[in-house]
Amino acid sequence: MADNRLLMRALRGETTPVPPVWLMRQAGRYLPEYRATRAKAGSFLDLCYNPELATEVTLQPIRRFGFDAAILFADILLVPQALGLELRFAEGEGPRLSTVTSAADFARLKPASAIHETLGPVYETVRLLRAELPAEVPLIGFAGAPWTVATYMIAGHGTPDQAPARTLLYRDPETFDALIDRITDATIAYLLAQVAAGAEVIKLFDSWAGALPGPHFHRYAIEPAMRIASALRAEHPDLPIIGFPRGAGAGYAAFAAHAGVQAIAIDTSVDPAWAAATLQPRLCVQGNLDPLLMVLGGYPLTEGARRIVEAFAGGPHIFNLGHGITPDASPANVETLLRAIRG
């Protein structure tokens, strides 16, 4: 029998009467119960590697709001850590990693097959979630896309324009390519293990796709996504994959046409009318409310949500934000949003 859960229907290409809705970073610091569990766990990474508490924070927004999907609680930077880099999250400053900026650094990375030694607790979280989630709520697994993961491995922290990664791409293309390929292999192994543990949908976060120079977009955003999607679907032909080449601009059309994903998540800058006309005839579109409206609330929020629902009403759509919900957002505004979408 066909899976009739709203999210799965939209991902199969059905136009649903109301769109399924979930929010990027729906488990996060805007929720008091998240902050309490996080304090109990210790550091953010302690939380990621604690299957019971990671399960708890994944379930919190499902219990409170009844979203149409849960997303595994973890981080895209666990993969570089599993490849041998040191990782910590400095409070209020974001991630800090040891770096890969030369062939010698690259040679010290572990092989892709070694990642499971570190990532076992994440697979355990997926298994616990499948046991504890209500059957009507699909579980989304995820990973960072190779380019975005590489930007952090090369710079050692977040940067506004990914200049360190672009520099390595130009200066030492051999090492850069080898790094992209290693991350791609590790990502395939990681996502296959998530699916084996019970993830039902996969999302690939290419949060910094917009920083890739245009001539390199195909090689470093589309090709790795193609490789990952085809490796996953070779083993799981019905597995839906959501691609998120954030900031890709004109690159969204090529990504949607060639990456082999079943849905494309669009960022806040994309005009819904353009996406409905250009992307939605081919695949499901996810997005793209401005996360700022979750801080603001009121009429701008309900009107913004209504316009997005209307723009995408003619095809398969998953309602989401254009990027993650921020720590200063108010939980009450999530209630307002859900009423605006579901009536």
Ligand SMILES: Cc1c2[nH]c(c1CCC(=O)O)Cc1[nH]c(c(CCC(=O)O)c1C)Cc1[nH]c(c(CCC(=O)O)c1C)Cc1[nH]c(c(C)c1CCC(=O)O)C2
């Ligand atoms: C670039 C990126 C990262 N992580 C992720 C991305 C891609 C998506 C995006 O563009 O936001 C993905 C991610 N990170 C997190 C999830 C969990 C699932 C969810 O609820 O969406 C997911 C899917 C939890 C998290 N990841 C992080 C938090 C906050 C940590 C805390 O509790 O202190 C959460 C809930 C930390 C994180 N993790 C990362 C950064 C740069 C930071 C620091 C910035 C910040 O503090 O918000 C790397």
